[in-house]
Amino acid sequence: MIKNFHVIVVLLFLLIYLVKTLLLLTNKKEQLARFTKIFRIPEMIISLLFLGTGIYLLVQLPEINNLMIIKIIAVLISIPLAIVGFKKSNKALASISLLLILAAYGLAEASHKKLISASKEPIAKNDGKELYTAYCTKCHGEDGKAGIMSATDLSLSQLDDAALFEMIKTGKGSMPSFGSQLDEQQVQAVGQYIKALRK
Numbered sequence: 001m002i003k004n005f006h007v008i009v010v011l012l013f014l015l016i017y018l019v020k021t022l023l024l025l026t027n028k029k030e031q032l033a034r035f036t037k038i039f040r041i042p043e044m045i046i047s048l049l050f051l052g053t054g055i056y057l058l059v060q061l062p063e064i065n066n067l068m069i070i071k072i073i074a075v076l077i078s079i080p081l082a083i084v085g086f087k088k089s090n091k092a093l094a095s096i097s098l099l100l101i102l103a104a105y106g107l108a109e110a111s112h113k114k115l116i117s118a119s120k121e122p123i124a125k126n127d128g129k130e131l132y133t134a135y136c137t138k139c140h141g142e143d144g145k146a147g148i149m150s151a152t153d154l155s156l157s158q159l160d161d162a163a164l165f166e167m168i169k170t171g172k173g174s175m176p177s178f179g180s181q182l183d184e185q186q187v188q189a190v191g192q193y194i195k196a197l198r199k
């Protein structure tokens with residue numbers, strides 16, 4: 001939920017930013033001044049939501065990888081550059097700042113994909129608990145209740161066997177698909193293990 005909201009806010013933020021940078025680059029000073037004035041409040045709200053949801057998501061992450069750190073640094077550097085760039089109508093600064101934000105957005109996507117597809121060395125065994133610990137705890141937690149990256153509380157799950165195995169194999173949203181990492185027996189084993197986490 002928050003994740004989708006964050007993406008929308010970031011896209012709006014980028015859009016406002018893009019328009020402002022384009023106006024600056026094409027010397028449309030009057031339009032830029034007008035646009036800045038009209039969007040002053042929305043821009044402030046969007047920036048705050050951008051940071052707020054970003055920080056919220058960050059503290060929820062199971063692990064922070066290098067891509068994520070570069071992304072945060074890019075965002076942090078781009079903000080003062082943008083402020084100075086627009087204040088002094090400095091095209092270079094404003095452009096660099098926009099590029100940094102765009103790069104950060106790309107990195108965010110890449111690091112997210114990496115996180116959810118982070119495959120460890122395949123485990124040869126059919127031990128449900130071991131498989132669960134290796135592949136599932138970083139989002140669902142030891143007891144299935146951690147809810148990291150909005151993962152479902154497995155102790156409350158009501159899926160029947162067929163839907164459960166299907167979910168593990170194909171995934172959904174931030175839930176990765178494990179069909180290529182786990183063979184049928186392993187899917188069954190880890191499936192049985194998480195059913196035992198239910199009350």
Ligand code: HEC
Pocket residue numbers: 115116131132135136137138139140148149150151152154156157158159164167168172173174175176178190191194
């Ligand atoms: C990267 C985080 C992540 C990992 C790793 C992960 N899950 Fe999930 N899981 C989720 C999310 C997010 C959902 C909610 C998906 C949705 O409904 O949109 C979910 C939902 C589920 C559900 C559905 C529960 C229900 O009642 O709807 C099952 C079952 C499940 N996961 C099992 C597993 C198993 C087994 C593993 C390890 C093999 C695993 N998950 C690893 C994030 C993860």
